[in-house]
Each structure stands twice: as C-alpha cells, then as structure tokens.
Amino acid sequence: MNRRISRTVKYAVLVMALLATLAPVYWMTTISFKREVDQFALPPKWFVFPPTLEHYADAFVNRSFGQYLFNSLFIAVASTICALVIGTLAAYALARFRLPWNLDRKLALWILSTRMFPAIVTAVPLFLIMRALWLVNTRLSLIIVYTSLNLPFVVWMMRGFFAEVPRDLEEAAMVDGDSRMGALWRVVLPLVAPGLAATAVFCLIVSWNEFLFALVLTQTDDAMTLPVGIAGRVTQYGIKWGAMSAAAVVAMIPILVFALSVQRYLVRGLSLGAVKG
Amino acid sequence: MARLGSERLQGHVTPDRLLAYLLIAPTIAVLLALTIYPLIYSIKVSFQSNSGTATLQNFTRLLTDQFFLSALSHTFVYAAIALTVEFLLGLGLALLLDSQIRARNVWRTLLLVPMMLPPVVVGVVWRLMLNSNFGAVNGTLKSFGVNTDALTWTASPKLAMASVIIADVWQWTPFMFLILLAGLQAIPREPYEAALTDGSSAWQTFQHVTLPLLKPAILIALLLRTMDLLRVFDHIFILTEGGPGLATETLGLYIYRTAFRFSNFGYAAAMSFVLLIITNIISAGYIRLLQTRET
Numbered sequence: 001m002n003r004r005i006s007r008t009v010k011y012a013v014l015v016m017a018l019l020a021t022l023a024p025v026y027w028m029t030t031i032s033f034k035r036e037v038d039q040f041a042l043p044p045k046w047f048v049f050p051p052t053l054e055h056y057a058d059a060f061v062n063r064s065f066g067q068y069l070f071n072s073l074f075i076a077v078a079s080t081i082c083a084l085v086i087g088t089l090a091a092y093a094l095a096r097f098r099l100p101w102n103l104d105r106k107l108a109l110w111i112l113s114t115r116m117f118p119a120i121v122t123a124v125p126l127f128l129i130m131r132a133l134w135l136v137n138t139r140l141s142l143i144i145v146y147t148s149l150n151l152p153f154v155v156w157m158m159r160g161f162f163a164e165v166p167r168d169l170e171e172a173a174m175v176d177g178d179s180r181m182g183a184l185w186r187v188v189l190p191l192v193a194p195g196l197a198a199t200a201v202f203c204l205i206v207s208w209n210e211f212l213f214a215l216v217l218t219q220t221d222d223a224m225t226l227p228v229g230i231a232g233r234v235t236q237y238g239i240k241w242g243a244m245s246a247a248a249v250v251a252m253i254p255i256l257v258f259a260l261s262v263q264r265y266l267v268r269g270l271s272l273g274a275v276k277g
Numbered sequence: 278m279a280r281l282g283s284e285r286l287q288g289h290v291t292p293d294r295l296l297a298y299l300l301i302a303p304t305i306a307v308l309l310a311l312t313i314y315p316l317i318y319s320i321k322v323s324f325q326s327n328s329g330t331a332t333l334q335n336f337t338r339l340l341t342d343q344f345f346l347s348a349l350s351h352t353f354v355y356a357a358i359a360l361t362v363e364f365l366l367g368l369g370l371a372l373l374l375d376s377q378i379r380a381r382n383v384w385r386t387l388l389l390v391p392m393m394l395p396p397v398v399v400g401v402v403w404r405l406m407l408n409s410n411f412g413a414v415n416g417t418l419k420s421f422g423v424n425t426d427a428l429t430w431t432a433s434p435k436l437a438m439a440s441v442i443i444a445d446v447w448q449w450t451p452f453m454f455l456i457l458l459a460g461l462q463a464i465p466r467e468p469y470e471a472a473l474t475d476g477s478s479a480w481q482t483f484q485h486v487t488l489p490l491l492k493p494a495i496l497i498a499l500l501l502r503t504m505d506l507l508r509v510f511d512h513i514f515i516l517t518e519g520g521p522g523l524a525t526e527t528l529g530l531y532i533y534r535t536a537f538r539f540s541n542f543g544y545a546a547a548m549s550f551v552l553l554i555i556t557n558i559i560s561a562g563y564i565r566l567l568q569t570r571e572t
Contacts, residue, residue, distance in 0.1 A: 010373060010376070010378070013373065014373060014378075014384060017370060017388060018384070018387055018388065020447070021387065021388055021390060021391060021447075021451075022387065022390065023413070024391075024402045024403065024405075024406050024413075024447065025390065025391075025394070025402060027402070027405060027406060027413045028398075028401060028402045028405050028406075031405055039411060040410065040411040041411070042411065042416055042419065043416050043417075043419065043420040044411070044413045044416035044417065046413075086303045086304055086307060087304055089300040089301075089303065089304070090300055090301045090303070090304035090305075092300060093296070093297040093298075093300035093301050094301065096297075097293055097294060097296075097297035099294060099297060099298075100294075104297075107301060107305070111304065111305075111308060114308050114312040114313075116504065116556070116557075116560065117312060117316070117553065118504075118507070118508035118529070118549070118552055118553060118556060119508065119510070120508060120510060120528075120529050120532050120533060120549055120552065121316070121319065121549040121550070121552065121553050122311075122312060122315045122316065122319070123533075123536075124319060124322070124532070124536045124542055124545050124546050124549060125315035125316070125318040125319040125322065125546065126311070126315050127536070127537075128318070128322065128542060129314075129315060129318065144311065145311065147307060147311075148307050148308060148310075148311035148312060151304055151307055151308060152308070155304060180293075180296060205393070208395065209394075209395040209396060209397075211395070211396055211397050211510070211511045211514075212510050212511065212533075215514075216533075216537060226395075227395055227396075227397035227398075227511075230397050230398070230401060230515075231397055231400075231514065231515055241405065244401060245401065245405065248397070248398045248401040248402070251395050251397070251398055252394055252395065252398050255393055255394065255395060256390065256393055256394075259389075259393035260386065260393075263386060263389075266389070266455065267455060267456065267459040270452065270455065270456065270501070
C-alpha cells in the first residue's frame, strides 16, 4: 500500500515537472499559429482555435526574418567549420604528444581558461577592434568571434575522443608507410567521426543561440542574426506578438532537433569532460 | 619511426614535437588574438578618459556610482536565488530519475528541452506567459478564480525580479538536473549495499553515502552555473531590459548600457574587470573545494 502511494506521488511529481517544462513552449507555439483575436482571448485558448500561417508569412516575407535566418545559418556553419578544423589539429597534438615542461597540460588548461571570460568583458574591446577594422555589421566579424568561442570547446571534446583511440592503430599505419598526418586522416579521424559530429553540433548550437556579441556587432539587416532580429522586435512598442513567436519557433526547431541528436554526449560536452556522462 | 613521446628530454626538439607545436599554433594564435589581446586592449581603455587621456577616474567612479552598486546587488540577489532554486529542483529531479522509473530516457529527454532553447527564445516565451493582458499564467490563475490585478509581473518593480528569476530557473534547472543525474549514475552500488546491511534509513544513506559521493558533480554544476549567473544578460534584456526603472539591471546589462548606449567604453571596461575579478574569486573558491574532495 505504502509502496503504491509513493509510486503514485513519484509519477505525479514527474508529470507536474513535465507540464511546467513543456507548457510554456507549447503556449508560444500556439501564439504563432493564432489569429490576433484568439491570441488575446480570455480564458486562454490552449487547444481549440482556427490555425493560421499569416504570422509566418508576415515575419519571413514582409519582414527581414528570412535574411536573419540566412545570416544565422551562414555564420553558424562557417564558424563551426573553422573551429573544427583548427581545434581538431590542436586536440590531436595535445592528446598524442608529451611536450617538455608539461607544456601540453598547461596549454590545454590555458585554452580552457579562455572560455571562462564573461562575454561582456571581451564584447567591449572586440567591438572597438572590429570598428577599427571596418568589420562591424559584417557576417565575418561574427564568424571570427564564434570561432574563438568554440575553439576551447572543440579542443577539449576532441582531445577526449582522441585519447580513447588506441595508439597501436596509428603506429601500424605508420609502419605501413603512412606519414603521421596521413595516419590521422585515414585511420584516426574515421574512428572519432561520431565524436566529431557531436562536437560540430555543439558548436552549431552555441553559434546559433549566441546573442550578446551578435547584438553588439550587427546593427543592420546585412549581418543581423535571428536572435538579434527577434530581440529588436520585442523591445519596441507595438509588439507583433505573432510574428515574433513565429520567428522564435523557427529559431527553436533546428536547435531542438540537433540537441536531441547529441544527447549521448550532452553531459560530457556541457561539463567539458569533467563529469563522465 | 619515433616512439610516441615516451622520452621527456627537456626542451629537446624532435620532429614529433615540432609537428605538435605546428598543430597547436593556430589555436593559440586565434585565442591570443581574440581573447587575450582584447583583454589587454580593454585594460588600456579602462585607464583612459573618453578623450583618450590617462586617468584613474573610471575606477574611482565605481565606488560612488549608485547605479553600479545597485547593479552589483541585483546581480548577487539574482544569482543567489536562482542558484539555490535551480540546485534544489535539479537535485530533486535527479534523485527521482535515478530511482526505479519507467521510460527513464523519455522523461529525461523531455525535461531537458528548455536548456536547448536559444536564450532569446526563452525571453519571448516568458514575455508571452507573463503578459498581464493575455499571458497564460494570469489567464490560468483567473480561471481558478484568483484575482490577478496586482500580478503585473514584468511591469512592477517587485515582481520583475521574480519574473527574470522564473525564466532563469525554467531554462537552467535542466542543466543542474542533467549533471547531477550523471553524477548519481556514476556512483557504484557497493556503498549502498553496505548501508542497507547496516540498516541505515533512507535519509542516513542519502546523508552519508549519496551526498559525499556526489560532491564533485555538485561542485562542478554549481561552479558552471554560478559563472553563467554572474554574467547574465540575454533573457533579462528581452524580458525587462533591466526595468522597470532599474529594478532588474544586473552588472552585465549596466556594462552594456554604459558602453553601447552612452559610448563610455573606458568606464564599461573598468566595470567588466570588476565582474571578471568577482567571477574568478568565486570560481577559485569552488575549485579549492573540488581539490579537497579527498578529505
């Protein structure tokens, strides 16, 4: 009897937690499909309302959200590729070579420590530097910044994945006449491909979600990303709730799909290997 | 063919080591250019007035600036409350999911959703939820007969802080829960079996077995969250823009306003150093606790 009660309580708590988690997201999604008259209805219409796509058309056709979406995608993909290429090389070296004076360990920790700066600390000088280089309001400025944001992360994630590959495999390839880089390319990289993919997804998520640098470095439609575009609509008077929710839903969907695909590596990624998940 | 770094000849350059330096160099170069150089540049700017003359004013002004001091206290209040609530809820959920649960992975996945969302989207979600005209929170309360006239959330100075904390707790409790759950699942079974044979109560087992073994995971989760909470910016910017008045202006928002609304880069740089130093002191404390976990 007691057992049954405690089990019922357990599931009841879980269901409540789940409602609190998902209801707000669901609510925003319904707003994006509601006619304005239904958005303001009281009591709130949770389930039954005539759906409309007008807000999606409004946001992505009449307003510049199509451009922001393209900018977001372009910047996220480009900065992810840059960070992966540069960071994977360093990660391989740090996983495989012992350097004098413990340099390998010290460098790895130093690389990690750069991730610890609050963004606002570097946002102010980076804005001034980018302004001096005439790079403000360009996609390039954000690609550069996001590459540096993602690098420490790539180095630590990939270093862990490389460490899990037995060394004999490379040594065998090198005995067969491969150079070290040839062995890395032909033998090791295929083995860490899942890890590489997970790391790439993490970088995409970070770049896609980033707000502060994008806000500071892009003020025109040319380079503005989706989060900044959404924020710009929110903080004005006479908010178009529907268009804003539609844009937010579009910003949310790819991230959810991506994030769920790397669940296995989530803990390792978030704690940079500090907690084995 | 070189043996893989088995010999540690101090400073001796072998072809392998040369290759290692070459492979690491681009990463170091990017990080120097984009984090260390801006930091040094920032130090320079913070000792300059707006016209570029050398001055200590940016640092002396901090001590008497009402706005700075209130932003500092808002930051600490926000961080302390959010951290406490997120930790307790996260630990509770982690313990729940660590017990006998059907379809554990489905629950886990669904509970993680808020953490994945762009912070800006979280801001939008809660603006819609807490809107006093058509928000689902007040709408739902009303249908239960609660008088919601006083619940203006983001429009009232008192409730605005609660609003931004609610949004933070909603988004980041899953993070705590995830790290703590991973920590719980890494604990071996033996100590629990020993506690069972000793006839310990559930609470005693939790106190003497679970908590000590979970300590590293707890500290890492708290460290990562604290660092993020101190620099909070995104969803406060969307939800309240630091308002109403200055009720929810944290350090991050005040620094932003100083630099990009008033173009006072020197003062903003000086304040961002204070934020960096505070973050470092607190992180160092956590890391010391982590290192003494063998006690």
